[in-house]
Amino acid sequence: MKCLVVDDESLARERLSRLLGQLEGCQVCGEASDGRQALARVQALAPELVLMDIRMPGMDGLEAARHLLKLDNPPAVVFTTAYGDHALEAFEAQAIDYLLKPIHPERLQQALDKARRLNLAQLENLEHESGVRTHLCARNRGNLELVPVEEIVYLQADQKYVTVRSASQKILVEDALKALEQEFGDRFIRIHRNALVAAGRIRALEKDSQGHGRVVLEGVEERLEVSRRLLPDVRRHIRNGA
Amino acid sequence: MTRTNRKNPSELSQDTLFLPSFCDIRLVFAVVVIAELLAFVLVLANGRADPWNDLGLVSLFMQWIALSSAAALCLARPLLLKISNTAAVLASYLLLLLVTVLVSELAWSMGGLEQGGAASGHVEFLFRNTTISAIVSGLVLRYLFVQHQWRQQIQAESQARVQALQARIRPHFLFNSMNSIAALTGSDPQRAELAVQDLSDLFRVTLRNASERIPLDEEIDVAKRYLRMESLRLGERLQVQWDIERLPRKRLVPSLILQPLLENAVYHGIEALPQGGRIAIRGAAEGRRISITVRNPRAPQGLASHRRGNHIALENIRLRLQLAFGNQAGVALREVDDEFETTLYFPREKAT
Numbered sequence: 405m406k407c408l409v410v411d412d413e414s415l416a417r418e419r420l421s422r423l424l425g426q427l428e429g430c431q432v433c434g435e436a437s438d439g440r441q442a443l444a445r446v447q448a449l450a451p452e453l454v455l456m457d458i459r460m461p462g463m464d465g466l467e468a469a470r471h472l473l474k475l476d477n478p479p480a481v482v483f484t485t486a487y488g489d490h491a492l493e494a495f496e497a498q499a500i501d502y503l504l505k506p507i508h509p510e511r512l513q514q515a516l517d518k519a520r521r522l523n524l525a526q527l528e529n530l531e532h533e534s535g536v537r538t539h540l541c542a543r544n545r546g547n548l549e550l551v552p553v554e555e556i557v558y559l560q561a562d563q564k565y566v567t568v569r570s571a572s573q574k575i576l577v578e579d580a581l582k583a584l585e586q587e588f589g590d591r592f593i594r595i596h597r598n599a600l601v602a603a604g605r606i607r608a609l610e611k612d613s614q615g616h617g618r619v620v621l622e623g624v625e626e627r628l629e630v631s632r633r634l635l636p637d638v639r640r641h642i643r644n645g646a
Numbered sequence: 647m648t649r650t651n652r653k654n655p656s657e658l659s660q661d662t663l664f665l666p667s668f669c670d671i672r673l674v675f676a677v678v679v680i681a682e683l684l685a686f687v688l689v690l691a692n693g694r695a696d697p698w699n700d701l702g703l704v705s706l707f708m709q710w711i712a713l714s715s716a717a718a719l720c721l722a723r724p725l726l727l728k729i730s731n732t733a734a735v736l737a738s739y740l741l742l743l744l745v746t747v748l749v750s751e752l753a754w755s756m757g758g759l760e761q762g763g764a765a766s767g768h769v770e771f772l773f774r775n776t777t778i779s780a781i782v783s784g785l786v787l788r789y790l791f792v793q794h795q796w797r798q799q800i801q802a803e804s805q806a807r808v809q810a811l812q813a814r815i816r817p818h819f820l821f822n823s824m825n826s827i828a829a830l831t832g833s834d835p836q837r838a839e840l841a842v843q844d845l846s847d848l849f850r851v852t853l854r855n856a857s858e859r860i861p862l863d864e865e866i867d868v869a870k871r872y873l874r875m876e877s878l879r880l881g882e883r884l885q886v887q888w889d890i891e892r893l894p895r896k897r898l899v900p901s902l903i904l905q906p907l908l909e910n911a912v913y914h915g916i917e918a919l920p921q922g923g924r925i926a927i928r929g930a931a932e933g934r935r936i937s938i939t940v941r942n943p944r945a946p947q948g949l950a951s952h953r954r955g956n957h958i959a960l961e962n963i964r965l966r967l968q969l970a971f972g973n974q975a976g977v978a979l980r981e982v983d984d985e986f987e988t989t990l991y992f993p994r995e996k997a998t
Contacts, residue, residue, distance in 0.1 A: 419829035
């Protein structure tokens with residue numbers, strides 16, 4: 405079985421790799437030091453099992469696992485953690501496997517034996533643990549495309565998908581605009597029934613030839629329409645922010 | 647960390663009025679008993695041939711004043727809670743005197759209270775009562791104030807101790823350290839041995855009495871051991887810069903005042919950043935003040951969720967510093983650009 409070891413601490417990776425190396429039928433195909441790197445390695449190396457630390461800087465383990473589920477053939481995931489108090493209770497309830505560090509070799513063997521795939525329902529139930537995502541993720545021709553939330557300029561809903569636009573990227577995600585608005589709270593403000601823009605990226609407000617208000621956004625060319633109803637809110641925001 | 651520290655930091659300062667609640671029936675009973683005892687003292691001290699004759703009247707008068715005073719303090723409590731304790735002491739003292747004067751005046755106008763006999767005129771009656779009330783109220787308030795301070799201190803010390811035991815070394819830190827050691831025993835037994843020594847020393851410190859004072863030197867040593875443990879697991883991500891030449895090393899300080907700041911810096915700053923960062927510790931002794939400043943890079947906004955624990959740890963340090971050094975000591979926080987800065991300060995000389 406090909407395994408990927410993910411942990412932000414090099415000693416922890418070293419030990420886990422060593423333990424895995426001693427187990428039969430197990431081969432460590434790579435290591436990663438945070439969630440983002442893990443996603444890239446999973447796509448490049450196609451491991452069957454990912455052993456992943458939960459608490460990591462940048463993108464944590466729970467979030468990385470959520471993004472992994474978008475793959476056609478996601479690897480099984482076993483979480484590792486030093487101490488997570490109530491997170492552990494949630495795991496028990498969800499029957500997701502986790503290992504406590506320092507990891508016992510026997511426990512590791514058991515986890516490998518019953519390594520199984522996570523499903524989205526399990527992870528969503530853990531959402532309060534993983535909290536707000538740091539990246540939005542979409543699948544593009546079998547690959548995962550990630551946009552860091554702090555680089556997003558606007559989110560625009562269109563039928564089934566939401567367009568996530570940053571200065572350099574444009575991806576389509578399946579999340580509902582309303583859910584995104586709730587998840588990221590103050591970071592975005594609503595300017596239209598179908599659009600949220602990053603509060604920090606609004607540069608100006610202008611009128612087009614038909615007299616509709618449009619926002620000028622930092623980093624992108626296109627100007628988005630502001631609905632009449634939300635115009636006062638946007639104006640107030642620009643005044644306070646300036 | 648958050649598990650052991652659900653307590654709101656303001657709980658420490660909440661309800662710190664030195665006066666117990668005089669609305670409480672048990673306290674009212676105590677007031678009645680004390681007033682009665684005082685009536686005995688007054689009657690006996692008067693030295694008249696038949697003291698028991700006066701007792702009824704004096705008791706009645708004393709109880710009247712005492713119960714009115716208790717009622718006044720009970721009613722005034724919401725107001726007293728809003729002002730500082732010093733102001734509250736003064737306000738309640740004046741309130742007690744006022745009650746005495748009013749009740750005396752009322753009693754005089756009703757007549758029949760000239761226990762002193764014909765010699766005692768109106769003014770003299772008022773004056774005598776006010777003076778007695780001034781002395782007794784003063785003693786009672788003083789007693790309550792001192793007792794309150796003592797209770798506060800006990801509470802703070804015990805809280806500090808509990809925190810020292812439970813919160814100071816985060817479980818997260820312990821298990822990660824153990825994991826690092828487990829890794830090192832295979833690859834680098836010598837460093838593993840060193841790590842076990844450092845970890846043991848750190849734990850020994852947390853088991854010490856929280857009110858114990860240690861030389862600054864020793865506290866810095868603990869802090870260095872702690873950072874050495876952390877750099878073991880964080881590797882390149884943790885850079886440390888010490889600038890503490892100017893600190894008077896022999897100055898006695900409460901133990902574990904610096905290490906928690908560093909732990910916060912690691913937990914909230916370095917660990918949350920993929921590329922890590924630098925923690926800078928700078929000591930200064932300017933004039934009569936010693937200060938130690940810890941600077942660390944700030945984690946991105948999204949990770950602010952565990953900020954709460956941070957402030958409780960700082961509140962605890964502030965409390966312990968003030969217990970040791972009074973109001974000239976404290977903790978200051980500042981955010982400078984992308985960095986977070988925490989400063990401990992306390993007087994250079996030992997407070998007398």
